[in-house]
Each structure stands twice: as C-alpha cells, then as structure tokens.
Amino acid sequence: MAEVICVGVAFLDYVFEADLPTSNDSKTFARTYAQYGGGMAATASVAVVQLGGKASLWGRLGNDDTGEYIRSDLAHRGVLTEHIQRIEGAQSPVSSIVIGDKGVRQATVYPGQNLDSNADWLPLERISETSAVLVDPRWPEAAMATLERARINHIPAILDADIGPDPVPRELVELASHAIFSLPGLTQYTGTKDIAAALAKAREGTEAVVGVTAGPDGFYWVSDDEPEVHHIPAITIEAVDTLGAGDVFHGAFALAIGEGKSIKDAGRFATTAAGLKCGQSGGRDAIPSRAEVWDALALEDEA
Amino acid sequence: MAEVICVGVAFLDYVFEADLPTSNDSKTFARTYAQYGGGMAATASVAVVQLGGKASLWGRLGNDDTGEYIRSDLAHRGVLTEHIQRIEGAQSPVSSIVIGDKGVRQATVYPGQNLDSNADWLPLERISETSAVLVDPRWPEAAMATLERARINHIPAILDADIGPDPVPRELVELASHAIFSLPGLTQYTGTKDIAAALAKAREGTEAVVGVTAGPDGFYWVSDDEPEVHHIPAITIEAVDTLGAGDVFHGAFALAIGEGKSIKDAGRFATTAAGLKCGQSGGRDAIPSRAEVWDALALEDEA
Secondary structure, eight states, rough: EEEEEEESEEEEEEOOOOOOOOOEEEEEEEEEEEEEOOOHHHHHHHHHHHHOOOEEEEEEEEHHHHHHEEEEHHHHOOOOOOEEEEEETOOEEEEEEEEOGGOEEEEEEEEOOOOOOOOOOOOOOGGGSSEEEOTTTHHHHHHHHHHHHHHHOOOEEEEOOOSSSSSSHHHHHHOSSSEEEEEEHHHHHHHHOHHHHHHHHHTTOOOOOEEEOOGGGOOEEEEEOOOOOEOOOOOOOOSOOOOTTTHHHHHHHHHHHHHOOHHHHHHHHHHHHHHHHHHHHHHEGGSSSSSHHHHHHHHHHOO | OEEEEESSSSSEEEEEEOOOOSSSSSSEEEEEEEEEEEEEHHHHHHHHHHHEEEEEEEEEEEEEHHHHHHHHHHHHHOOOOOEEEEEEBBOOEEEEEEOOOOGGGGEEOOBBBBOOOOOOTTGGGGGSSSSSEOOOTSSHHHHHHHHHHHHHHHHHEEEEEOOSSOOOOOOHHHOOOOEEHHHHHHHHHHSSOOHHHHHHHTTTOOOOOEEEEEEOOOOOOOSSSOOOOOOOOOOOOOOOOOTTTTHHHHHHHHHHHTTTHHHHHHOOOOOOOHHHHTTTOOOTGGGGHHHHHHHHHHHHHOO
C-alpha cells in the first residue's frame, strides 16, 4: 500500500449553509450548521486514507479542546496522528465558512496562535521509506525540511500551493517535484490570471512539474518533457459543496504519484476524486472511496 | 436588589477580527479569534448581573457540548440558569461573527435545531415576585406566555424587538409595556426607515412605550404621555466592538425600569452602559459595571 506523509495544517471548520452577507453590517440566518475537520494537509491526509492509501499527518495543534477535536477526528478516520505536536498555551486553527447558493463560499481563516514553528522534532528519517510527501505552505519551516529531505531521498514531493496571507515562498516551489497551485494561489504567486502565462512564469527557475487546479475548468500542468500546457477537464457534476475540494485533489494526486502513476493518470484520478466530493454535502464524509473513483473513471472511458 | 427574568435565546458566538469578505467566493485571514457566549436574552441577563441586578435566564439549549459551554459561561457570570432546559438530540444555537474595521460586523446566525418550542414548563408564577421581565422574539411561545403573565401581574415587560428571519410578531409588541426595537428590527416591522414615522406606526394598536436603539445615534422613544419623539444621544466613544451592544442596552434598560426609574433615566443608564461596552473588545468581559456607568453619567452631567 502506498503511503503519503502529509505536512502542514489541521483546522476545525464551522460550516454554515446560509445566504451570503450582502453588506458590511449585516445579519443573515443559516439553514444548517456543522463542525468539520479541515485544513489543507489534514483534509488531504483523510483523502489519502479514503482513497485506499496510508497517511500520516505531521503538524501542530494547541493543547485546547479544539485541538483534541481535530486530532481525534483524524485518528477516527484512519490517519496516523502520532506526529501531531500539541502545544501548551497555543490556540488551534479554526475557520468559519458560509456556503451560499451553488456551493460558493466565504471563508474566514484563523491560523491559530503561539503554534511553535520549530520543525526540528520531525522524524525526517521516515521520508526515505515513504511513497510520497505532500506539504502545504502554512508551516514553511516543516515544508522546507520535508521537501529538502525528499529531494535527497528521491521521493516524490508535492506542494499544495494555495492562496495565503502571503504568496507561496519561491524556495518551496523550487524544492518540490510537483508544485500544484490553486487558481487564486497561482494568480497571487505570479501576478497574472492567464493560466498558460502564469504556469510558464511559475516554472522559471524550477525543475518541478507545475500545475494548477481550476475548479470546474479542471487541471492544467506543464513539465520539462513537453513545452505545451496539458489539460484534464473536470467531471460534470452539480456542485453542492466545494469546500476542501482542492485538498482532496492534492491528497489523491500525491497518492497516485506515490503509486508510480503518470502525471496524466494521477491528474485524472485526482480530478475525479475532487469532482465527486463536490457533488455531496457532509464535509469529509463526502470524500469518495477508491472504488467510486474507479467507477466514475470507467464510465468516462466508456463514453 | 432588583431582579430581571430574561426569556429567550442563548448562543455560542465564534468571533473573528478580520477584513470583511469582498466577493462571493473569497478567503480572508483573521487576526484574532475567540469564543463568547451570545444571544439576545442571554447577553442581556449577563448585563443585568454586571450592572448590579439579579437575573434568571429562561431558555432552551441542546444537550450537546455547545449547550454546556453556553450554560456554564452564564452560571460562571452569576446568571441563574436552573430554568434553562437542555433538550436531548437538539443542536444548540451558534453564530459566526466577523468584525472588520471600525467595529462593522457580519453575523451568520444559526438558531439551532429540534429545540422544543413548548413553553408549558416555565415557572410563570415566579413573575409576580420579580421587578421586570425581558423577552426576545426568538422563542415566541415563551415570550407570549411571559408577557401575558407580566401584564396580569402588573410587572414591567420589556420586549427586545430585533431583526429576525421574520418581523417581530405584532402580538408581542401589543402585550409588552416597553417594546424597544433595534433600527433594523423597526424597519423590518414597519417597512419604513424614518424613525419618527416608524415609531408612530409601531405604536398603532398598543399602549406600550415604543422605542428604538439607533447605535451611534442613541435612543428614541414615544409614549402616551407626550406625543413627540424623545431622544437621548449616545455617548461619544471610539467603537471597537459593537457586538451585543443592543443586548446590553436591553438588559440595562429592563433593570433600570425594574428599579422604578423613569423612561428617560432608564434610557440614559442603558445608552451609557451599551456605549461603554462598544469601547472595549472582549465580548461579555467588556460589559461595564454599575460604578463605571455612574462615573460616565456623572462626567456627562458635569460637562
């Protein structure tokens, strides 16, 4: 069984279905509310397990009730959590997410407080034995150490390059074997919205495969082998909840690359897994199984 | 010591300080995050205690972790909580509140689920012994029973008439001795934004004193004694957090009316208490003490 070590953040998400606010001083009433585990690396690690792989999460949480909820949800879903450090006096990360009509959403993201950034305690020697690593940019010290070790050990190293308070650090893009942006992340990183131009710009100075997940427009990437932009369309689905779809893509992609699949096959697998997730509500319960992804891929091949 | 029985909702508020979202599909990053107890009747009950009165909260919560957090916070702050019913299988109310620059805020309000609306168990016989009752419109069955009994017992009965999914029921306004709207609540109830016209319209068919809290514009009211609109300006304060200011006003107003003060004196007391609250962050910790309100009133009288 392939294993992905996921390095980065774990959140608690407060998720409301409601009309989106229409003004700066407003009160809207929600139809539903639920708490879900969230966070880029954490949700990706759940996707890896759900899609038939093995996943560890290396991360940091406060030693508060919120942190315990986040950790136990991950453990319950089969993610290995022994390398999540609980930090006394720190506040765990939480987000509030309002999902409006057609799955559009407004997220307010609080990254936590006093979460020690020191990454010296990470068991980097484990990287040589794993199938792939996946890092997010929210804990750069750990991402850097993980990407450096993965490069030395010739282990595939996927970077989830989403939008953040600051653009993704250039060093992370240069160290990854696969730097896969979100569309807002790519725009923030390159200053351009044109996908082909942005991918070309992001590739400057790196040997990494550089890709971008573009929601309903699918997945685009460029690599050294061929100069043109490759594209895999998204599956056709009525999106009811796109929350975490990018994280699911990254977990599925890292798993497939860890299994030795080509970028094209990994991209199809990941696009399909993320698309199926968007068709259901229920947070992480909506992440499809490997069998469901295979069925959807087989249907598409028949068509 | 005067006592106010507060009847209505208690919430858990997830409060973020962040830039407000600028589009329908956006992610913003919060500078601070905290959990606070909230809800109209509940926050008013805390204000009553903080301002030197005695307060009971009559309400409903789920038998979930959220409900326990809400109840224990109220008890810790000195509110009597033995008449809060915990309902098995119900979801407690939660809100997400994003506070932007200058205290403007966007609230997403989830009123809970499966909270039994039956109010037959309320100890209405207690009303004859209390100084005043304060009801919010979020649990209409309880508000109605409480206002009816208060009228029979000649106990002052204050209605907190804020904006809601539906306008405040007319029956509640007619039964209250003092129907005090928020500005959005009054606009929703009357269909007009002009304060004088709206107050006149809201008074039709009721003998209640009808008032409105207008944030930085202060407090306006009309009553049978004199036909003109009375006004008390707000205190001058740099607002950093207006969340719950209306609830504090209502708690302070009900306490002062329960102590036998005139509408004008109760309005000044409540306007000052709510204004001082807006000058501090920290949720319910920012509600001033009686001494602080007196000091501010004395300063104003000197000026």
